[in-house]
Amino acid sequence: MMNNGTAAISVRELRVVRGGRAVLDGVTFDVPRGTVTGLLGPSGCGKSTLMRSIVGVQVVASGAVEVMGRLAGAPRLRRSVGYVTQAPSVYRDLTVGENLRYFARVLGARDGDVERVLDEVDLRSNVDIVTGRLSGGQEARVSLAAALLGSPDLLVLDEPTVGLDPVLRRDIWALFARLAESGTTLLVSSHVMDEATRCERLLLMRAGRILADDTPGALLERTGSTDIESAFLDLVEQAERSAA
Amino acid sequence: MNPRITLATAGRVLAQLRHDHRTMALLVAVPCVLMSLLAWIFDGTPMFDRIGAPLLGVFPFVVMFLVTSVATLRERTSGTLERLLTMPMSRLDLLLGYALAFGLLATVQAAVVTTLSVTALGLDVAGPVWLLLVVAVLDALLGMALGLLVSAFAATEFQAVQFMPAFVLPQSLLCGLLVPRDTLDTALRLVSDVLPLSYAVDAMRDITASDTVGPGTWGDLSVVGTAIVVALALGAATLRRRTP
Ligand SMILES: Nc1ncnc2c1ncn2[C@@H]1O[C@H](COP(=O)(O)OP(=O)(O)OP(=O)(O)O)[C@@H](O)[C@H]1O
Numbered sequence: 001m002m003n004n005g006t007a008a009i010s011v012r013e014l015r016v017v018r019g020g021r022a023v024l025d026g027v028t029f030d031v032p033r034g035t036v037t038g039l040l041g042p043s044g045c046g047k048s049t050l051m052r053s054i055v056g057v058q059v060v061a062s063g064a065v066e067v068m069g070r071l072a073g074a075p076r077l078r079r080s081v082g083y084v085t086q087a088p089s090v091y092r093d094l095t096v097g098e099n100l101r102y103f104a105r106v107l108g109a110r111d112g113d114v115e116r117v118l119d120e121v122d123l124r125s126n127v128d129i130v131t132g133r134l135s136g137g138q139e140a141r142v143s144l145a146a147a148l149l150g151s152p153d154l155l156v157l158d159e160p161t162v163g164l165d166p167v168l169r170r171d172i173w174a175l176f177a178r179l180a181e182s183g184t185t186l187l188v189s190s191h192v193m194d195e196a197t198r199c200e201r202l203l204l205m206r207a208g209r210i211l212a213d214d215t216p217g218a219l220l221e222r223t224g225s226t227d228i229e230s231a232f233l234d235l236v237e238q239a240e241r242s243a244a
Numbered sequence: 245m246n247p248r249i250t251l252a253t254a255g256r257v258l259a260q261l262r263h264d265h266r267t268m269a270l271l272v273a274v275p276c277v278l279m280s281l282l283a284w285i286f287d288g289t290p291m292f293d294r295i296g297a298p299l300l301g302v303f304p305f306v307v308m309f310l311v312t313s314v315a316t317l318r319e320r321t322s323g324t325l326e327r328l329l330t331m332p333m334s335r336l337d338l339l340l341g342y343a344l345a346f347g348l349l350a351t352v353q354a355a356v357v358t359t360l361s362v363t364a365l366g367l368d369v370a371g372p373v374w375l376l377l378v379v380a381v382l383d384a385l386l387g388m389a390l391g392l393l394v395s396a397f398a399a400t401e402f403q404a405v406q407f408m409p410a411f412v413l414p415q416s417l418l419c420g421l422l423v424p425r426d427t428l429d430t431a432l433r434l435v436s437d438v439l440p441l442s443y444a445v446d447a448m449r450d451i452t453a454s455d456t457v458g459p460g461t462w463g464d465l466s467v468v469g470t471a472i473v474v475a476l477a478l479g480a481a482t483l484r485r486r487t488p
């Protein structure tokens with residue numbers, strides 16, 4: 001287990017109840033700073049709920065969530081945590097540029113920052129287009145660009161590569177790696193298992209619990225599998241066997 | 245609270261409206277057409293002078309109620325509200341940003357409709373016309389504050405639109421527009437006493453009837469002002485950073 005002082009995210013015994021059901025139940029893990037950590041698991045397992053808890057917009061039943069040593073959602077964190085919701089959260093009736101300039105002003109980021117993030121998600125040529133007229137993947141990238149404004153220390157990205165073609169996905173993952181190299185911590189959710197190999201660490205989730213918290217290499221070794229997908233299935237079987 | 249963020253938000257709301265030419269045109273044209281229609285229906289009778297001025301206050305109230313309840317519902321459901329609340333944005337910034345933008349819009353609307361009414365349509369106003377504008381803008385802000393409040397209780401835009409007849413029609417029926425308030429049945433009179441629109445209409449009527457502005461008018465206006473603040477405070481309470 002990581003030392004709390006160095007962890008970017010530290011979650012202890014987190015329990016979240018939504019719609020009368022425990023959606024997260026006893027979730028505990030740490031995310032070390034300056035890494036790309038993948039949050040993988042089947043649809044409905046609680047990835048988005050966990051991310052909402054980390055950025056401090058989820059009502060939690062019990063447990064503790066700390067981000068860079070502060071309680072999740074603390075006012076001091078609001079400049080240093082970038083968050084991309086699963087559905088693109090941008091104003092569809094504004095142009096790409098208007099969206100980004102607005103969020104930049106709210107964050108107090110420099111105006112030049114808008115150009116920088118537009119280049120990073122490869123949308124510079126779309127700056128004057130109304131966001132609602134973009135393709136799904138382009139709109140998702142506007143949402144991602146908004147989270148990159150102000151260069152936050154932690155990026156919490158809920159399925160940022162959905163709807164992107166292989167080339168763009170490769171570019172976006174290269175961007176994540178560059179950001180991590182410069183000290184940014186990234187938590188990226190996905191239910192596409194092949195994205196796992198691009199992460200330094202993996203959190204595998206199932207039905208509101210963490211199944212595994214390790215490096216991709218160690219996971220493969222532990223389960224004797226050749227790919228993360230079969231490693232995941234293996235872990236699920238193990239968990240079911242030990243529960244039975 | 246941060247003036248930079250408040251102004252950025254007002255600018256963003258205005259930019260959204262600017263992209264929506266049809267809504268802008270309807271906002272100004274519909275009250276003009278309705279006022280003209282009324283003037284025509286009551287041609288040659290004193291009725292237009294009696295209900296014309298109060299209507300100048302009812303239009304912005306209804307319109308801003310509708311626009312705001314749908315706009316805030318969109319913020320809530322599109323995830324932009326969630327994103328903003330993870331940023332260094334206070335709820336007051338958001339509310340004041342909306343109030344500034346819609347206040348400005350209401351001023352334009354009221355200025356056009358009032359000008360048309362007192363010139364081409366021959367509405368007689370004994371008191372100062374600028375005060376009619378002030379009341380119209382206050383009514384708009386009241387509609388905005390109530391719209392914001394009810395949007396918290398609507399899950400869909402269909403529901404939000406249904407709140408219009410539920411919240412706005414009873415106020416319009418009891419505010420003295422149809423029947424003078426002092427001729428109402430005691431029970432109805434008491435209800436109309438607690439509805440803020442009644443005071444706005446009283447003020448409008450005083451301004452049209454007498455060329456001096458008495459303490460009664462200022463009293464009515466301060467009731468409307470208080471109602472705006474109370475509704476905004478309740479609306480702010482419904483903007484939660486953490487949701488279930
Ligand atoms: N607003 C809500 N109210 C009640 N229950 C909810 C709500 N949102 C999600 N849930 C439930 O919480 C559980 C976890 O949802 P969550 O969105 O966190 O899953 P996820 O892992 O992100 O799934 P996906 O990969 O499909 O995005 C689901 O079973 C879902 O039914």
Ligand SMILES: [Mg+2]
Binds near residue numbers: 048049086158
């Ligand atoms: Mg999800």
